[in-house]
Amino acid sequence: MKTINYIRSAREGSIVLGLSAVTASLLLSVPALAANWYGVVKEDRVVTVTATGSVESKSEHNIGVPPSDSWRLRLDWLVEEGTRVNKGQRIFSIESSSQQRDLDELQGRLQVMESQVEAQKEKNLQDIESEKLSRANLESESIKATRKANVPAGTIPGIEYKKLIEQERLANTLYQRALTRQSMSERSRELQKAALDREIKRVEGNLEQRKKEMASFTVRAPINGLAIIGTNWEGQKLESGSRVGPGWPVVTVVDDKNILVRGTVHEQWAAKLAVGQRAIVETDALVGSKLMGTVASVGNTVRRKSQRSPTMVLDFTVEFDEDYSHVLDLNMNVHVTIEVDTLVDAIAVPKDALVYREGRPGVITKQAWTPVELGSSASEGYFIVLDGLEVGQKVKLL
Missing domain, CATH: 2.40.30.170 (Efflux pump adaptor protein, beta barrel domain)
Incomplete structure (x- = not known):
């Protein structure tokens, strides 16, 4: 009896489970059908x-090689690809040995010209003093000759009087020439000084340009961001030692x-x-x-x-x-x-x-x-x- 009851119970359970499964299947199929x-x-x-x-990125900056008189430049140092850089941080620099040589040469020329200016000033002072003394002597001779010749014509014999008149004319002529020479000397000194000043300004301008150029050869990031390295003429990534020219894009800083x-x-x-x-x-x-x-x-x-x-x-x-x-x-x-x-x-x-x-x-x-x-x-x-x-x-x- 226990066995029969067990089997019946099992069968009853299986019927219930079967009905439950059918019911569940129907319940699940309704929304599935509706969903179709x-x-x-x-x-x-x-x-x-x-x-x-x-x-x-909303903001990115392409940074290239700065202007230069040279068309064949070399990257001395370059930031690594993908480096996060801050504003003002160095991202690359250009080799500047030739610019340094030019800078040294210009500084040497400037020192020589400044020495020339000092020497010219000293010479001008000496020339001015010498010319001043010469004019004073000629002026004195002119005054003396004029005073001697300033007598009535009958007082001195004719031949002697004519000599005094000629001496007066000659003394006055020499003095006037000295005055003219003074003006010409002053003008000559002014022209010499102006020419030397122009040359000094030209050299100073070149020197300042070289200094700015060398300063620009150290390039810094304009914004915070990632550094993306540019490529060369063959499409290869640039690196330290790569040859570049003015304006060539080297690094792009991307925000x-x-x-x-x-x-x-x-x-x-x-x-x-x-x-x-x-x-x-x-x-x-x-x-x-x-x-x-x-x-x-x-x-x-x-x-x-x-x-x-x-x-x-x-x-x-x-x-x-x-x-x-x-x-x-x-x-x-x-x-x-x-x-x-x-x-x-x-x-x-x-x-x-x-x-x-x-x-x-x-x-x-x-x-x-x-x-x-x-x-x-x-x-x-x-x-x-x-x-x-x-x-x-x-x-x-x-």
Whole structure:
């Protein structure tokens, strides 16, 4: 009896479990069945545009080789790729031995000319004193000759008187020549001094230029950020010892703490895009995360996507509502969904409901496959239906 009771109990238990399993299966199948059909309704739909983009810095500075008279320069020191640098920190320096030689030569020439100036001053003082003494003597002789000749003509015999007159004329002539020579000497000294001053200023200018050039050969970061090393003519990364020329880009300092998204949309959406529209940024590296932002800029005209692609696109940028620099890396590829419009009382179906036949879009209703006319707009995960469906109908989800 115990055995029979045990078996019965077991059978009764199995029946209960079986009924429970069926019930559970039915209960689970109802929502599953309901989930396979979508009820058509009218509601406001946000129209979105999807695009691709990449994370970039809002601020970056390209720093090249400073101006120089030399076209073949050499990097003496270069910061390592990816180093985080602070504003004012040295990022590279140019080898300056030839500039130092020029600097030493100019300083030597300047010292020589300054010595010449001092020597010329001393000589000028001596010449001035000598000329002053000579003029004083000639002036004295002129006065004496004039005084001797200033007597009545009959007082002194004719021949002697004529001699006095000639001596007066000669003394006055020599004195006047001395005065003229004084003016010419002063002018000559002024010209010599001016020429030497001009030469000194020219050398001083060259010297100052060389000093500035040498100072500019130590280049420092203009902002805080990451140092990205440039490449040479062959596309290889620069390094210490690399040959470069004036203006050649050596380091780009990128502010990776101040980021945005730069992307493109197909030209068909160009007229829809506008500054201030809301945007959702997603990336494969952060599955399920939606980073909110706003369209910050829109290009003026469409352009070719690339030289090899005929596709026309419009550029745009998105700025984030919050700081996401701790989760987003520079150059990371992202997906962008932009809310470009809102349709009032629109009918839309999920993208999983569309079935194409002979190139025409349609949906499967309770009756059969029904063709529909789709609008040019789409809402996130849904397609707007202009004609072919009515409110209350159900369409199958595939």
